[in-house]
Amino acid sequence: MKRIFGLALGILAAIGGFVDIGDIVFNTAAGATFGYGLLWVVVLGVGGIITYSEMCGRVAAVSKRPVFDAVRERMGLSTGLVALIAAQLVNLMTLAAEVGGIALVLQLLSGLPYRALIMLAVIALTVVIWVLPFSWIERVFGYCGLCLLVFAVGALKLHPDWGEVAKGFVPHVNTTSPLVYGYFAVGLLGAAMTPYEVYFYSSGAIEEGWSPKDLGLNKANAMIGYGLGGFLSFALMITAGALFLPLGINPELLGTVALGAEVPLGQIGLILALVGTLFAVGGAAIDTCFSGAYNLAQFLGWEWGKYRTNAGAPRFTITWLVLLALGFCIVMTGIDPVMLTEYAVIFSAVALPFTYIPILLTANDRTYMGRYVNGRVANTLGLFYMLVILFIAVTAIPLMVITHMGQG
Amino acid sequence: MLLAFAACLGLAGCGGGAKTLDAKALQKQAEEVESLATEGSLLAGDVAEGDTTSVFVRVHGDALGENAQKVLAKLAPDKAKPESGLAQKLDRASALARSVRADLAKLAESPSSQAAASLRGRLEHEAEEAKSLADSL
Numbered sequence: 001m002k003r004i005f006g007l008a009l010g011i012l013a014a015i016g017g018f019v020d021i022g023d024i025v026f027n028t029a030a031g032a033t034f035g036y037g038l039l040w041v042v043v044l045g046v047g048g049i050i051t052y053s054e055m056c057g058r059v060a061a062v063s064k065r066p067v068f069d070a071v072r073e074r075m076g077l078s079t080g081l082v083a084l085i086a087a088q089l090v091n092l093m094t095l096a097a098e099v100g101g102i103a104l105v106l107q108l109l110s111g112l113p114y115r116a117l118i119m120l121a122v123i124a125l126t127v128v129i130w131v132l133p134f135s136w137i138e139r140v141f142g143y144c145g146l147c148l149l150v151f152a153v154g155a156l157k158l159h160p161d162w163g164e165v166a167k168g169f170v171p172h173v174n175t176t177s178p179l180v181y182g183y184f185a186v187g188l189l190g191a192a193m194t195p196y197e198v199y200f201y202s203s204g205a206i207e208e209g210w211s212p213k214d215l216g217l218n219k220a221n222a223m224i225g226y227g228l229g230g231f232l233s234f235a236l237m238i239t240a241g242a243l244f245l246p247l248g249i250n251p252e253l254l255g256t257v258a259l260g261a262e263v264p265l266g267q268i269g270l271i272l273a274l275v276g277t278l279f280a281v282g283g284a285a286i287d288t289c290f291s292g293a294y295n296l297a298q299f300l301g302w303e304w305g306k307y308r309t310n311a312g313a314p315r316f317t318i319t320w321l322v323l324l325a326l327g328f329c330i331v332m333t334g335i336d337p338v339m340l341t342e343y344a345v346i347f348s349a350v351a352l353p354f355t356y357i358p359i360l361l362t363a364n365d366r367t368y369m370g371r372y373v374n375g376r377v378a379n380t381l382g383l384f385y386m387l388v389i390l391f392i393a394v395t396a397i398p399l400m401v402i403t404h405m406g407q408g
Numbered sequence: 409m410l411l412a413f414a415a416c417l418g419l420a421g422c423g424g425g426a427k428t429l430d431a432k433a434l435q436k437q438a439e440e441v442e443s444l445a446t447e448g449s450l451l452a453g454d455v456a457e458g459d460t461t462s463v464f465v466r467v468h469g470d471a472l473g474e475n476a477q478k479v480l481a482k483l484a485p486d487k488a489k490p491e492s493g494l495a496q497k498l499d500r501a502s503a504l505a506r507s508v509r510a511d512l513a514k515l516a517e518s519p520s521s522q523a524a525a526s527l528r529g530r531l532e533h534e535a536e537e538a539k540s541l542a543d544s545l
Contacts, residue, residue, distance in 0.1 A: 111463040247450075248539065250443040252475065255468035263450055266459035274464075407436075 019148060019232050020094070020284035021101030021254065022341030023191045024277060027233045028251045028260065029406065030184045031240025036160070036168030039234060041185045043169060045192025046230035048385040050222045052356055055363040055378060056198050057218035060205035063368040067202045067359060068298035074358035083354035084299050090351055091196055091292040093344035095323060096330035098285035099125070100337025104254045105278045109271075115332065122328045125285055129320065134207050141283035147276030150261050150269055151235035157264035158242040165238060183399040183406045186392045187342070190349030192230075193389065196291040198355060203294040207305055212372060236260075254338065289327075293320040342405060349396035352389045360386060429488040429498065435545035438501050440479050442538035444472050445508045449531035452515055455524035462518045469516030476509035500541055508534050 030038045056067050072080040103117035128137065174181035210218065239260040244251055251257060254277065261273035293316050297304035303313040331337060360382045363374045374382065451469060454460040482488060483502045490498040511530050519527060
């Protein structure tokens with residue numbers, strides 16, 4: 001049982017990081033536009049986040065250093081500051097979108113006014129973060145988010161053409177609209193490898209007091225947690241490919257995604273989809289809120305960590321409270337949370353190298369890592385994904401502009 | 409990054425006054441109407457079969473109706489000036505969007521199973537009409 005609970009960090013990171021509001025809509029939109037043709041990109045993204053999460057979890061367990069320590073040291077103060085500002089902006093955009101997403105799901109469940117639910121969402125998040133210990137936050141949001149598995153059942157009940165699904169796992173490029181295809185591919189990769197996941201993951205490892213004896217748990221967390229996130233992405237994309245593509249439905253609303261579970265499974269499918277989405281998006285809101293506070297505290301050398309209690313790390317506590325308040329203000333302007341997340345995903349793709357280059361360098365530094373330094377496999381994968389990251393960092397914004405955010 | 413974000417939002421939001429509407433742009437709006445009508449028909453089918461909740465139907469039906477209203481606004485004479493030969497098709501797209509919006513509004517009012525079944529038929533028909541309009545462009 002303890003081992004199962006030990007996997008909660010990876011599951012929360014995966015559910016909250018991989019399957020946030022943007023991913024839910026992005027994966028569904030990709031399926032509705034290209035059917036199963038982008039499944040291979042999800043596999044590529046899962047491989048990337050597993051590679052780098054394992055690396056930063058190992059760095060945290062061995063050297064007790066979270067990612068932003070490495071960023072500041074490897075990139076110097078000024079470049080590190082640029083990385084910090086970029087990371088905080090993307091975090092804030094994502095947090096605001098997640099808060100809006102929570103309110104949207106609550107509205108679909110309760111029918112209450114959207115703005116009142118934004119306020120309720122922020123109050124609920126504040127109470128949860130303030131009161132619950134880190135381990136319980138992981139468990140509640142990680143495991144309740146598993147309700148999203150209803151989409152896997154829904155996908156099976158929709159009887160997709162499994163031959164076509166299998167072809168989707170083979171890397172290829174759609175030639176009828178290659179730029180829109182490229183936009184979705186870059187977006188899916190950016191969403192899979194979004195930096196706040198590794199900030200949260202590595203800081204969470206320190207919160208949980210990992211040491212070298214936990215390296216097995218680190219690998220299991222990264223592989224099972226993100227593997228599960230990838231599986232949920234497949235389920236969303238296959239559901240959309242089997243249901244929405246043949247009918248010509250262009251999913252732009254969170255309710256449309258839930259309809260993907262309702263049509264094959266009825267009311268129970270709808271409720272599980274909404275509850276799963278609520279906890280996944282709530283988990284993502286907590287991930288981003290903590291990540292923002294971790295980054296600032298680690299960069300400035302403050303006391304940080306949920307394990308120190310709220311009063312034990314006051315500046316860290318004030319930072320996450322301020323971030324929540326800012327997120328609340330942004331989403332209260334009426335901006336569409338789904339659109340905001342799509343912007344956040346594309347801009348986070350641009351900022352990826354700032355996060356991943358220092359991780360790769362630190363994981364290769366024998367001074368910190370001793371005998372736990374990267375091996376040949378980790379370095380080969382790390383370098384391959386670094387090329388992928390650099391490519392998507394360069395192409396993300398041009399593709400967004402040229403394709404009008406995937407609208408063609 | 410902040411500047412880039414602001415520029416993108418600016419680009420997304422700019423464009424007052426009537427714009428020339430070409431066949432491709434009109435096709436896109438017709439496809440949007442088709443998408444909304446089809447989704448509405450799925451939802452109406454679930455209402456007819458008791459496979460959904462009244463709250464979900466009301467909230468999601470309203471959201472779909474708002475999207476139909478946005479399409480209608482894009483096709484309005486003060487926003488869209490059709491290229492020659494497209495005026496009739498623009499009128500047809502507007503009429504369809506109006507009709508889909510009205511049916512989605514009825515759907516959001518938690519209709520009886522029988523009324524929902526009838527709405528489903530209407531929305532399916534509107535989706536087919538929107539599809540044939542989009543295909544003709």
